Amino acid sequence: MSISTTSTSDRAGTPAAGDILATAREQVLERGEGLTQEQVLEVLQLPDESLDDLLALAHDVRMRWCGPEVEVEGIISLKTGGCPEDCHFCSQSGLFASPVRAAWLDVPMLVEAAKQTAKTGATEFCIVAAVRGPDERLMAQVAAGVAAIKDAVDINVACSLGMLDPDQVTRLAEMGVHRYNHNLETARSYFPNVVTTHTWEERWETLRLVREAGMEVCCGGIVGMGETLEQRAEFAAQLAELTPDEVPLNFLNPRPGTPFGELEQMSGPDALRTVAAYRLAMPRTVLRFAGGREITLGDLGARQGLLGGINAVIVGNYLTTLGRPAESDIDLLGELQMPIKALNETL
Amino acid sequence: MAEPAAGGAAEFCDQCGGPSVDVGHERCASRRTLEPPRFCPQCARRMVVQVDPFGWTARCSRHGETHS
Numbered sequence: 001m002s003i004s005t006t007s008t009s010d011r012a013g014t015p016a017a018g019d020i021l022a023t024a025r026e027q028v029l030e031r032g033e034g035l036t037q038e039q040v041l042e043v044l045q046l047p048d049e050s051l052d053d054l055l056a057l058a059h060d061v062r063m064r065w066c067g068p069e070v071e072v073e074g075i076i077s078l079k080t081g082g083c084p085e086d087c088h089f090c091s092q093s094g095l096f097a098s099p100v101r102a103a104w105l106d107v108p109m110l111v112e113a114a115k116q117t118a119k120t121g122a123t124e125f126c127i128v129a130a131v132r133g134p135d136e137r138l139m140a141q142v143a144a145g146v147a148a149i150k151d152a153v154d155i156n157v158a159c160s161l162g163m164l165d166p167d168q169v170t171r172l173a174e175m176g177v178h179r180y181n182h183n184l185e186t187a188r189s190y191f192p193n194v195v196t197t198h199t200w201e202e203r204w205e206t207l208r209l210v211r212e213a214g215m216e217v218c219c220g221g222i223v224g225m226g227e228t229l230e231q232r233a234e235f236a237a238q239l240a241e242l243t244p245d246e247v248p249l250n251f252l253n254p255r256p257g258t259p260f261g262e263l264e265q266m267s268g269p270d271a272l273r274t275v276a277a278y279r280l281a282m283p284r285t286v287l288r289f290a291g292g293r294e295i296t297l298g299d300l301g302a303r304q305g306l307l308g309g310i311n312a313v314i315v316g317n318y319l320t321t322l323g324r325p326a327e328s329d330i331d332l333l334g335e336l337q338m339p340i341k342a343l344n345e346t347l
Numbered sequence: 348m349a350e351p352a353a354g355g356a357a358e359f360c361d362q363c364g365g366p367s368v369d370v371g372h373e374r375c376a377s378r379r380t381l382e383p384p385r386f387c388p389q390c391a392r393r394m395v396v397q398v399d400p401f402g403w404t405a406r407c408s409r410h411g412e413t414h415s
């Protein structure tokens with residue numbers, strides 16, 4: 001895998017102007033070829049009046065290339081707060097005056113959370129730690145936790161433990177961790193405005209190792225952190241180049257005490273346009289609604305997103321903030337006649 | 348005025364740790380639906396908070412634990 005800084009527009013040879021929705025219908029819906037960076041930008045620049053048509057097209061693309069199933073996941077923070085990194089959006093950095101204090105979860109609590117998650121019908125359970133990368137103590141805790149969950153619950157276990165070295169990647173794969181999350185967070189060109197304690201390229205290297213070890217790659221980011229629309233399109237193209245199995249899409253929820261704590265929340269139409277644009281850039285990926293959707297889109301957002309390109313949700317609470325009640329999302333899936341993806345389809 | 352967190356009289360705002368009687372807690376109030384408490388409502392100490400998929404627990408070193 002290589003990091004390319006060139007545009008991917010040559011790949012498609014599409015017209016520079018014209019009706020981007022008609023182009024996307026032919027290119028993405030019919031042929032399954034994702035939009036290029038320039039085309040994603042055109043989508044992000046569409047007026048609000050085109051939003052319904054855009055969401056309908058993104059939904060058609062998702063149904064055609066992914067099907068009606070929705071992947072449901074629960075996430076849990078194994079180690080909260082006190083992180084040495086300075087991601088400007090994050091309340092778990094120990095470098096900011098955030099009210100979040102450091103906490104560790106024990107293995108029985110981890111197993112209980114996995115059991116409760118599985119009861120909703122979820123097939124994914126992601127163990128997350130606020131660290132630059134795991135030390136031996138954390139690796140041992142993860143090993144014990146994964147083994148205990150696998151003994152007690154039928155659920156896929158994923159992890160998100162920061163940057164990994166080759167030995168740690170191998171050990172996680174051997175534990176049976178089937179997917180690893182590591183977000184690139186934002187466009188490569190905007191990353192230095194968001195994080196200064198490590199680089200985008202370091203994150204990319206971990207993702208390369210994860211794929212090499214045979215684990216599924218989960219990689220997304222946060223939109224609404226002050227990036228331009230051009231950078232939002234750049235990020236979509238960079239993710240498409242990575243071809244992740246899953247893309248979690250977060251919307252900035254400005255956290256008190258962080259450098260981004262006073263940024264404005266992005267508007268609902270902007271958030272939905274981004275969902276649809278990312279679906280059109282990556283027609284086959286699992287595109288997951290992640291943090292910030294409740295405050296950005298409200299209760300209606302779950303429905304609009306699921307009918308606008310989303311095919312995966314995090315149910316219940318997030319790592320440090322609360323989400324919609326799990327039943328609300330599960331009931332909505334029933335109402336929309338979108339079955340929850342079964343465990344045997346994901347293994 | 349800030350509302351009390353579970354199990355305690357709200358002398359202090361559980362979101363910002365400021366005295367509840369002070370004005371200016373509108374943002375805290377709107378935050379509260381999607382945030383666990385962060386400060387002990389009795390003494391304003393920062394609490395150790397653990398969020399799980401279906402609830403939260405918050406522990407003050409002086410006043411003990413509350414949960415959702």
Ligand code: SF4
Nearest residue numbers: 083085087090093130
């Ligand atoms: S590395 Fe993760 S936990 Fe640490 S500050 Fe960055 S986003 Fe937060």
